[in-house]
Amino acid sequence: MVVLNKKSFKLPRVEKEKFIALMNSGCEYNREQATFTIKSYNNIERLIDTISSILGSDVVFLQSCTRCGKDFACGDCKYEELCTTKNLPFGCVCPQCLRDRKHFEEYLQKL
Amino acid sequence: MQRNDLLWVEKYRPKKIEDIVGNEEAKATFVEWLKTKRKNKKAVLLYGPPGVGKTALVNAAAREFGFTVIEMNASDARSEKAINAVAKPATSYVALDNFSAGQTQKKRNLLFLDEVDGIAGNEDRGGVGAIIKIVEEALTPVVMAANDPDIDKLRPLKKVCLLIRFQQVRIPLIIALLQKICLLEHVKAEFEALERIAQNSRGDVRSAINDLQSLSEENHSLTLQDTAMLSSRNKDISMDDTLRGFFSTKSIAEVSSLLSYSNVDYDEFLLSVSDNLPKRFTDPDELAAAYNFVSQADVFRGRIGTENWHLLKYFFNSLSRAAAVNPQSYKPFEFITPPIRIITLFWTKGKRTMLDNICGKIGTKCHVSHSIAKHDFVPFVKMILQKQKNSPLIAWLEFTPEEVDFLVKMNRF
Numbered sequence: 001m002v003v004l005n006k007k008s009f010k011l012p013r014v015e016k017e018k019f020i021a022l023m024n025s026g027c028e029y030n031r032e033q034a035t036f037t038i039k040s041y042n043n044i045e046r047l048i049d050t051i052s053s054i055l056g057s058d059v060v061f062l063q064s065c066t067r068c069g070k071d072f073a074c075g076d077c078k079y080e081e082l083c084t085t086k087n088l089p090f091g092c093v094c095p096q097c098l099r100d101r102k103h104f105e106e107y108l109q110k111l
Numbered sequence: 112m113q114r115n116d117l118l119w120v121e122k123y124r125p126k127k128i129e130d131i132v133g134n135e136e137a138k139a140t141f142v143e144w145l146k147t148k149r150k151n152k153k154a155v156l157l158y159g160p161p162g163v164g165k166t167a168l169v170n171a172a173a174r175e176f177g178f179t180v181i182e183m184n185a186s187d188a189r190s191e192k193a194i195n196a197v198a199k200p201a202t203s204y205v206a207l208d209n210f211s212a213g214q215t216q217k218k219r220n221l222l223f224l225d226e227v228d229g230i231a232g233n234e235d236r237g238g239v240g241a242i243i244k245i246v247e248e249a250l251t252p253v254v255m256a257a258n259d260p261d262i263d264k265l266r267p268l269k270k271v272c273l274l275i276r277f278q279q280v281r282i283p284l285i286i287a288l289l290q291k292i293c294l295l296e297h298v299k300a301e302f303e304a305l306e307r308i309a310q311n312s313r314g315d316v317r318s319a320i321n322d323l324q325s326l327s328e329e330n331h332s333l334t335l336q337d338t339a340m341l342s343s344r345n346k347d348i349s350m351d352d353t354l355r356g357f358f359s360t361k362s363i364a365e366v367s368s369l370l371s372y373s374n375v376d377y378d379e380f381l382l383s384v385s386d387n388l389p390k391r392f393t394d395p396d397e398l399a400a401a402y403n404f405v406s407q408a409d410v411f412r413g414r415i416g417t418e419n420w421h422l423l424k425y426f427f428n429s430l431s432r433a434a435a436v437n438p439q440s441y442k443p444f445e446f447i448t449p450p451i452r453i454i455t456l457f458w459t460k461g462k463r464t465m466l467d468n469i470c471g472k473i474g475t476k477c478h479v480s481h482s483i484a485k486h487d488f489v490p491f492v493k494m495i496l497q498k499q500k501n502s503p504l505i506a507w508l509e510f511t512p513e514e515v516d517f518l519v520k521m522n523r524f
Binding site: 021040046048049050053057059067077082083084085090092094098099 | 133136274275276278281283284286302310314351444445446
């Protein structure tokens with residue numbers, strides 16, 4: 001399993017067809033830094049499938065908690081099986097912040 | 112109406128963009144489009160399941176960026192005439208309420224066409240064409256929202272729009288929102304009860320808030336026991352998600368449950384499974400076993416037809432067994448979708464129409480059926496034309512130059 005950062009990630013050199021598939025699925029390539037970034041999330045599942053087939057392994061993105069800002073994996077969440085966007089790079093609330101009343105009250109004060 | 116009498120979905124309707132829970136990326140793309148990128152695409156189509164914040168985002172963004180929203184939704188007639196009557200004036204640059212007293216800043220209009228996938232039938236004739244024309248001529252932003260963007264009639268609209276997809280809102284985000292509402296409404300709620308409401312909503316924030324209100328408003332308390340009466344909300348699972356779940360399944364039971372929830376077209380699904388099996392099972396024995404089960408499923412699909420739906424469980428069972436031939440061997444791969452057969456039919460439609468016209472002309476002159484013309488006459492006509500390009504046969508059969516060219520170059524019947 002490969003963990004990627006949604007802001008930018010590196011991939012091994014890919015053949016033309018795979019590169020086109022990446023671009024068509026919403027990826028953007030930074031020639032100077034040789035990194036990929038996700039430009040459009042409309043075909044995110046297809047993009048993940050393409051990246052997985054390039055890397056030959058499952059790909060997961062770390063989730064960032066909208067309350068405390070920490071990164072965490074979907075594996076830590078008990079709703080993982082019910083989630084339709086499991087392992088995709090979208091914001092969420094980490095299990096600690098969700099159960100912790102203190103965290104919640106601090107978060108409300110910030111609003 | 113007193114503020115206390117309001118529905119909570121109205122009372123807690125997001126006022127600012129940041130109040131909308133989830134779909135951060137979609138929100139950012141929409142705001143960027145609204146601020147800067149309207150030169151490239153004049154319209155935007157927000158699509159996704161209901162209750163995830165599409166309409167809320169449009170209203171909140173309009174408030175923040177100083178637009179007056181002119182809305183047409185499913186309850187309005189949206190024929191060409193109706194759209195031209197409402198939307199054309201709306202896409203003029205300045206909003207009418209600029210002329211009211213006390214306005215210091217000029218407001219622009221934003222045309223919002225909600226539920227565009229609901230434009231249908233005779234009463235909405237010409238609606239899509241009228242929208243496209245308005246988008247091309249509009250000086251102000253045009254925003255559309257739909258639940259299902261894949262329906263055929265929206266295809267021309269999608270070409271002129273920037274597409275922004277909304278996902279189901281995640282359960283932890285819904286629980287966090289329900290916690291906030293409980294605090295503001297002084298409701299003592301058990302965490303497990305909120306958890307149950309959020310799970311049951313299946314990513315639909317609106318229904319989660321409605322459920323919370325209906326269960327807790329009276330007693331200002333909510334226990335897990337109170338949520339027992341919640342009716343389960345089943346949502347359709349898309350073709351892509353069904354395929355993904357199907358191929359990555361760990362057990363027969365898991366895939367059976369997935370298929371029973373999904374509402375995909377079974378014939379198309381069967382073709383897609385058949386196309387993708389060689390990518391899923393690289394071992395020849397496993398592939399053969401899987402194809403064997405798929406062929407059984409195909410037999411049951413044929414027996415089901417349009418009325419024997421009691422046989423559906425056997426269809427599901429055969430497909431489930433095909434998916435679960437060796438769950439341990441699963442490695443991610445790129446799906447082929449839509450099915451190759453449907454893509455081929457799409458690409459060869461022009462050629463098939465051309466051949467049909469040729470057979471029709473031969474049939475009329477030679478007094479034979481299309482089928483006989485195709486199989487018994489076309490090969491010989493082709494040979495004659497290849498040898499003699501100016502054959503009198505061309506004039507007699509009234510072939511056009513394109514038809515002659517097609518016949519000479521075609522290599523299969």
